[in-house]
Structure formats: structure tokens, C-alpha cells
Amino acid sequence: MATELAAPQVDRDKVEQGVRLLLEGIGEDPEREGLVGTPDRVARMWEEFIARRQYKCASFSAEEYDEMVLVTLPVYSLCEHHLVPFFGKISVGYIPKDGKVLGLSKICRIVEHFALRPTIQERLTAQVAKRVQEETDAIGVGVIMEATHLCMSMRGVQKPGHVTTTSKMIGAFMEQPETRQELLELIK
Numbered sequence: 001m002a003t004e005l006a007a008p009q010v011d012r013d014k015v016e017q018g019v020r021l022l023l024e025g026i027g028e029d030p031e032r033e034g035l036v037g038t039p040d041r042v043a044r045m046w047e048e049f050i051a052r053r054q055y056k057c058a059s060f061s062a063e064e065y066d067e068m069v070l071v072t073l074p075v076y077s078l079c080e081h082h083l084v085p086f087f088g089k090i091s092v093g094y095i096p097k098d099g100k101v102l103g104l105s106k107i108c109r110i111v112e113h114f115a116l117r118p119t120i121q122e123r124l125t126a127q128v129a130k131r132v133q134e135e136t137d138a139i140g141v142g143v144i145m146e147a148t149h150l151c152m153s154m155r156g157v158q159k160p161g162h163v164t165t166t167s168k169m170i171g172a173f174m175e176q177p178e179t180r181q182e183l184l185e186l187i188k
């Protein structure tokens, strides 16, 4: 099975205009030396962040393997409320059905697909779990994410070093406490 996860397109002109307005709005001169190239650079950064991640997702069979698969990855994303980063690690666990496993790089790409856009941690966690379930038809999927949100460190409650944990459990991880416990022990 190959499924396209298409990335949105970035309108660089619009991003540049927006960044120029933002700079003016915070009392900066967008024409001063350090800032003159900034709208263009920011637009290119967004393009790299958002648009350059088209790939195909393939699963392959490993018939002998029906134990839990657990992959833990670093993750960077962007808070959709404040447009600043949140980042940390995401652990993706699943129990294959009939040996149907995803390549590790595919899990990485699924995480990237949902992380490289403005979102919230709860949705990102749930989307990754649902997608892995769809790709593998797994007996169970459990995703746990721990992240620091710069919007909480830099402003608002200003709690540097805080960590927010979210989780999404599907199938066996939802229904069987001992299976969920096994996942939590492995992640520790």
C-alpha cells in the first residue's frame, strides 16, 4: 500500500508581506540593515518547514514479528495559537497485525507530516496514532509525546523547563491496562 501525504504549498509573497507588516507592527524598521533580508529569509524558512515533505508511505511485511514495536523520535512543531515552537520527543508504539510493520523511516515521516505545520500537541499526538493505525491495521497503537512550549516559557505563565505530556491509545493499548503498562515501562 502506498499513500500520498501531500504537503500544503507556501505562497512566499504573502509570507514576506506578512513578516514586513509584523516588523512594522512591533515598531521595527523593516528596511534597516539587519532586517532588510528578513521577510525573504522567513518566507524561505516557512517553505522549508511546511512544503518540502512529500513522500510515499509504504508498509512491508515481517511475518515473524508480532511483538510491540516502539520508536522514539525528537519532534519539532509550531503552536498554532502563538506561532512559536514546541518541541520534545514522541514515542510511537504499536502491536503489528499479521506481521505488518512500517519501516522506521516511515514512522519518522508520519510524525513530520503532522508536526511540520501550526498545530497543537494534543491533535498531533492523536493524528500520529490514527495514521499509524490506518497504515498498519495494528492490534494496538499508543503514542506518547512530551514537549516544552516556548509560548509557555517566553510569555504567559513563564515556566521555563515545563514539560507537557499527551497520549493517544488505540485498540489493545486502550483496552488492556497491562499492554498499556508495558508501553509506559518501555518509554521510561
Ligand SMILES: [Zn+2]
Pocket (backbone or CB within 6 Å): 079, 080, 081, 082, 083, 149, 151, 152
Ligand atoms: Zn502557544
